Amino acid sequence: VLANPLRPVLLAAGRSPRLGRTVSRLGLTRRVVDRFVPGESERSVVEAAAALLASGRFVSVDHLGEDTTDAAQAEATVQAYLSLLRAYADLPVPAGSAVPALEISLKLSALGQALPGNGDEVALANARTLCRAADAAGVWVNVDAEDHTTTDATLAVVRALREDHPTxxxxxxxxxxxxxxxxxxxxxxxxxxxxxxxxxxEPASVAFQGAAEVDASYARCLEVLMRGAGYPMVASHDPALIDAALALVTETGRGPDDYEFQMLYGIRDAEQRRLVAEGHHVRVYTPYGDQWYGYFMRRLAERPANLVFFLRSLVSR
Ligand code: FAD
Structure with missing residues (x-):
C-alpha cells in the first residue's frame, strides 16, 4: 500500500483545490474516473446501487466532498444525503435480510467539521439530522475516517451519535x-x-510507513475485532488479509450476519462476486458527485498501475 514512491506526491496533489479545478476542467478524466465513480448525479449512483443489489451485494454510498469551509456547502451536503435517502426507498432491497443492504458513508469534513469556531458542533448536528432520517428509512450510517488530525474529534462525534443511534x-x-x-x-x-x-x-510520528508494518498492524487489529463482540467490517482488497479474515470467521464461529467484507466500487469486482457466492456479505463503497478529485487521487496513489492507465488516457485523447 505504501510502496509507491509517487504516493506522497499524488496525495499532496489530491489536496490542492487549484490542481483539482484544473484537472476537473480538462474533462479528459471522465473515462478513467468512471472506473471508480459511477457518476456525478444521484440518478447514476442509484442505478449503480440497483445493479450491485441485483448481484447480491450491499452498498454504502458516499456523496463526494470533503474539507468544506463554509456552512452553506455543509448544508448542501446534508440536503444531498436526504435526497439520496428518499431515492433509496425505490431500491429493491433483499427481503428478510438481517443486515441492512443500504448504508450511507459520511465524511465529517463535508458536514462542516473544519469550519472555524464550532465546526465539531456543526458536523455533529448535521450528522444527527442524517442519522434520524437514515434510521427512519432502515438504512445504516458510517462515519468515514479522514486524516489523523481529525481522529479524536471524529471518534467523539461517533460516540455522541451512538447514544441515540447505536448502529x-x-x-x-x-x-x-x-x-x-x-x-x-x-x-x-x-x-x-x-x-x-x-x-x-501521514507522518512517521503517528503512522507506520512500510507496507509490511501496515499489513501486520491490520492483521492484529482484525484479530481484536473478530475476537470481540462487535460487527467487524473488513475493508480491504488485499488477498492475504481477506484470507486472514476468513480464517478468523471460522475460528471464532461467526455467522454470516456477524461481519461483512467491504470493497471500493470498481476494484476487484470478481473477488466481490466470489465472496458473495461463498455466502459472505460484501458491501461496495460507491461514491458519486462532482467533487471526485480528492477521492480519485487517493485511488491513483494506491496503485502505480492506475497512474499508468490515467497517463495513457491523457496521451490517447
Ligand atoms: P492494498 O495493499 O492497497 O491493495 C491490495 C490489492 O488490492 C492490490 O494489490 C490491488 O490488487 C487491489 N487494489 C487496491 N487498491 C486499488 C486501487 N486503487 N485500484 C486498483 N486495485 C487496487 N481509507 C481511509 O483512510 N478512510 C476511510 O474511511 C476509508 N474507507 C474505505 C472504505 C472501504 C469500503 C474500503 C475498501 C477502503 C476504504 N479506505 C478508507 C481506503 C483504504 O484505507 C485503502 O487506502 C484502500 O482500501 C487500499 O488498501 P487495501 O487494503 O485494498 O490494500
Missing amino acids: VATVLQAYLHRTEDDCRSLAGTGSRVRLCKGAYA
Whole structure:
C-alpha cells in the first residue's frame, strides 16, 4: 500500500483545490474516473446501487466532498444525503435480510467539521439530522475516517451519535499507531467498525510507513475485532488479509450476519462476486458527485498501475 514512491506526491496533489479545478476542467478524466465513480448525479449512483443489489451485494454510498469551509456547502451536503435517502426507498432491497443492504458513508469534513469556531458542533448536528432520517428509512450510517488530525474529534462525534443511534459505524485505519487500542475500545457488543489500511499521507510520528508494518498492524487489529463482540467490517482488497479474515470467521464461529467484507466500487469486482457466492456479505463503497478529485487521487496513489492507465488516457485523447 505504501510502496509507491509517487504516493506522497499524488496525495499532496489530491489536496490542492487549484490542481483539482484544473484537472476537473480538462474533462479528459471522465473515462478513467468512471472506473471508480459511477457518476456525478444521484440518478447514476442509484442505478449503480440497483445493479450491485441485483448481484447480491450491499452498498454504502458516499456523496463526494470533503474539507468544506463554509456552512452553506455543509448544508448542501446534508440536503444531498436526504435526497439520496428518499431515492433509496425505490431500491429493491433483499427481503428478510438481517443486515441492512443500504448504508450511507459520511465524511465529517463535508458536514462542516473544519469550519472555524464550532465546526465539531456543526458536523455533529448535521450528522444527527442524517442519522434520524437514515434510521427512519432502515438504512445504516458510517462515519468515514479522514486524516489523523481529525481522529479524536471524529471518534467523539461517533460516540455522541451512538447514544441515540447505536448502529452508527466508524472507520479505523490500521496504519495509525493508535488503532490497535482504538479497536480494543470499540470491539464491544453491537459496535460496528470498518477496518481499512488508511488512505492519507501521514507522518512517521503517528503512522507506520512500510507496507509490511501496515499489513501486520491490520492483521492484529482484525484479530481484536473478530475476537470481540462487535460487527467487524473488513475493508480491504488485499488477498492475504481477506484470507486472514476468513480464517478468523471460522475460528471464532461467526455467522454470516456477524461481519461483512467491504470493497471500493470498481476494484476487484470478481473477488466481490466470489465472496458473495461463498455466502459472505460484501458491501461496495460507491461514491458519486462532482467533487471526485480528492477521492480519485487517493485511488491513483494506491496503485502505480492506475497512474499508468490515467497517463495513457491523457496521451490517447
Ligand atoms: P492494498 O495493499 O492497497 O491493495 C491490495 C490489492 O488490492 C492490490 O494489490 C490491488 O490488487 C487491489 N487494489 C487496491 N487498491 C486499488 C486501487 N486503487 N485500484 C486498483 N486495485 C487496487 N481509507 C481511509 O483512510 N478512510 C476511510 O474511511 C476509508 N474507507 C474505505 C472504505 C472501504 C469500503 C474500503 C475498501 C477502503 C476504504 N479506505 C478508507 C481506503 C483504504 O484505507 C485503502 O487506502 C484502500 O482500501 C487500499 O488498501 P487495501 O487494503 O485494498 O490494500
